[in-house]
Amino acid sequence: MNSNKVLDAKGLACPMPIVKTKKAIGEIESGEVLEVHTTDKGAKNDLTAWAKSSGHEMLKDTEENGVLKFWIKKG
Amino acid sequence: MATKVAIIASNGGLFDAYKVFNIATASATTDAEVAIFFTFEGLNLIHKEAYQQLPMPVGKEHFAEGFKNANVPSIPELVGMAQQMGVKIIACQMTMDVMNLKKEDFIDGIDVGGAVTFLDFAKDANITLTF
Numbered sequence: 153m154n155s156n157k158v159l160d161a162k163g164l165a166c167p168m169p170i171v172k173t174k175k176a177i178g179e180i181e182s183g184e185v186l187e188v189h190t191t192d193k194g195a196k197n198d199l200t201a202w203a204k205s206s207g208h209e210m211l212k213d214t215e216e217n218g219v220l221k222f223w224i225k226k227g
Numbered sequence: 228m229a230t231k232v233a234i235i236a237s238n239g240g241l242f243d244a245y246k247v248f249n250i251a252t253a254s255a256t257t258d259a260e261v262a263i264f265f266t267f268e269g270l271n272l273i274h275k276e277a278y279q280q281l282p283m284p285v286g287k288e289h290f291a292e293g294f295k296n297a298n299v300p301s302i303p304e305l306v307g308m309a310q311q312m313g314v315k316i317i318a319c320q321m322t323m324d325v326m327n328l329k330k331e332d333f334i335d336g337i338d339v340g341g342a343v344t345f346l347d348f349a350k351d352a353n354i355t356l357t358f
Contacts, residue, residue, distance in 0.1 A: 165298050203229075
């Protein structure tokens with residue numbers, strides 16, 4: 153899946169993946185896609201809830217070898 | 228209207244600090260308006276020196292390694308991020324008087340106020356938390 157920006161938040165603990173995601177999404181335009189990589193297992197629920205409450209759209213998520221990837225479309 | 232989150236921090240240990248600042252920074256990432264009222268031992272969490280080495284609960288010191296392994300940010304880092312994201316910090320004037328503490332003893336960028344200052348913010352808050 154294509155993205156306009158990739159954020160590497162691997163190795164960071166809560167709440168840092170969300171804090172970094174919030175910052176990164178501020179750097180792209182509405183309608184563009186942010187790709188987030190993290191190893192925080194809580195991020196799946198957290199990022200989904202964050203996207204919902206912040207007006208963004210979680211397009212897709214995957215998990216491979218302990219790395220969770222998310223594609224979030226900026227609202 | 229943005230969600231408002233009102234937090235009271237009244238305990239001064241390391242675990243208390245993480246509870247308070249994790250929720251505060253997480254709230255701020257959702258564009259919520261956040262204010263924390265620091266009272267009694269809670270003042271440790273924003274005290275220039277104290278907040279750099281907050282105590283673990285007695286008998287739980289072994290968790291220090293867990294914090295390191297989990298790559299959890301330090302409290303000063305978390306506080307800095309919270310402030311950057313607009314979290315409002317209010318130190319309790321009455322406790323400061325009792326403990327003979329001055330505004331200069333605390334980190335920069337804080338407000339000093341009484342209970343009513345906090346209550347005025349909290350009266351229409353969507354979420355109110357006490358730690």
